Amino acid sequence: MTAKIAILGASGYTGAELVRIIASHPGMEVAALAADRKAGMAMRDVFPHLAHLDLPTLVTIDEIDFSAIDLCFCALPHVTSQQVIPGLPADLKVVDLSADFRLRDPAAYEKWYGQPHQAVELQKEAVYGLTEFYREEIRGARFVAGTGCNAATGLFSLVPLFRAGLIDPDSVILDMKVGVSGAGRSLKENLLHAELSEGWMPYAAGGKHRHLGEFDQEFSLAAGREVRVQFTPTLLPANRGILSAAYVQGDAAALHAALVEAYQDEPFLHVLPMGQVPSTRSIRGSNMVHLGVAAERAKGRATVFAALDNLTKGSSGQAVQNANLMLGLEETEGLMMAPLFP
Incomplete structure (x- = not known):
C-alpha cells in the first residue's frame, strides 16, 4: 500500500x-x-x-x-x-x-x-x-x-559523549558554519547576493540563537544535569550544508571510540577514521551525516566535527x-x- x-x-x-x-x-x-x-x-x-x-x-x-x-x-x-x-x-x-x-x-x-x-x-x-x-x-x-538543523548537527556530535560522561559539560564550545538556505525562502535584506556573497557573518551571537533551547533540553537530558553550551553560528555564502566544530575537554581516542560504538549500526551516521575531518561537499543532497574527531595539542582537549545537509x-x-x-x-x-x- x-x-x-x-x-x-x-x-x-x-x-x-x-x-x-x-x-x-x-x-x-x-x-x-x-x-x-x-x-x-x-x-x-x-x-x-x-x-x-x-x-x-x-x-x-x-x-x-x-x-x-x-x-x-x-x-x-x-x-x-x-x-x-x-x-x-x-x-x-x-x-x-x-x-x-x-x-x-x-x-x-x-x-x-x-x-x-x-x-x-x-x-x-x-x-x-x-x-x-x-x-x-x-x-x-x-x-x-x-529538530532544528543546527540542533541536529550539534546533538549528533555530542549526545553520546554526554551520555558516557566523557566530556566536561561546562566547557563545550560549538562553532557552526551554516548555508544560507537554513534561513528559509522569504526575502531578507541580509540574504541578498550583494550583501551575503564574498563574506562570512556570525549571527545570533552571545547566546541568542533559538536552537540553544534544544541544546539545553537534549544535552541536559543526556548528561543527567544542567548543560549550557556556548554556541555561535556563522552564515556562509553557500546554498546548503552545516559544518560543526565542537571544542571539548576529553580524551580524543575515547570520544572517537564512543561515537563509533554509538553509531555503528546507524545507516545515515558515519564516523570517519580518527583524525579525519568531514566536509559539507561529501554529504550534499543526502541524508548522511559525517563525523570526525581530532586530538588537539593541549592534553585532554579535542574537537568533534560533524557535517550534514541542512535541508535533507x-x-x-x-x-x-x-x-x-x-x-x-x-x-x-x-x-x-x-x-x-x-
Missing part, C-alpha cells in the same frame, strides 16, 4: 525538498500540496527543477480532503504550525518541520520564542524527531516535531525518516540517495 502524503508549506525550501525525496519513494505518494500566496499555481512554476513530476496543483489548506491523507508534513513558518495543526483531524499522523513543538517545556518555548505557546496540549503530545535517539517513541507516535538530514530527509517509522515502512526507504559531487 502506498501512503498518501500531504505537504503544507510546499512552496518553501523544505517543502520542495520533501517533494524531491518523496518523488522516488516507493512507499509514499504526494496527494496534496498546500501553499498560501502561491495557491492555484502548478508546482513546476514555483520550482522548475520539479517540472518533470506529475504533482497536484498547490491549494490552500482548507481545500485539502484530509480523510484521504495518511500522513501530513507541515513545512510551515514558525507560529503558523501551532495555529494550523490543532485544526487537523485528531487521528492524522503529522510530522512538523517548524520550531513550534520542539521544546517540551512551555516556559522554555516562551523564553526562546518570545510569546506563550498557543497549543500547549498538543505540545505535550509531540515526540522530538531526532530519529536515532527517539526511534521507538517515533515509531508509535501520531505527532512528531522535527537537517530537515526534510529526517522528516521522511520519521514518517517511515510512523507508517511502518523501512526507516531507510527513499533516503539512500548518494550525495551530490562535485
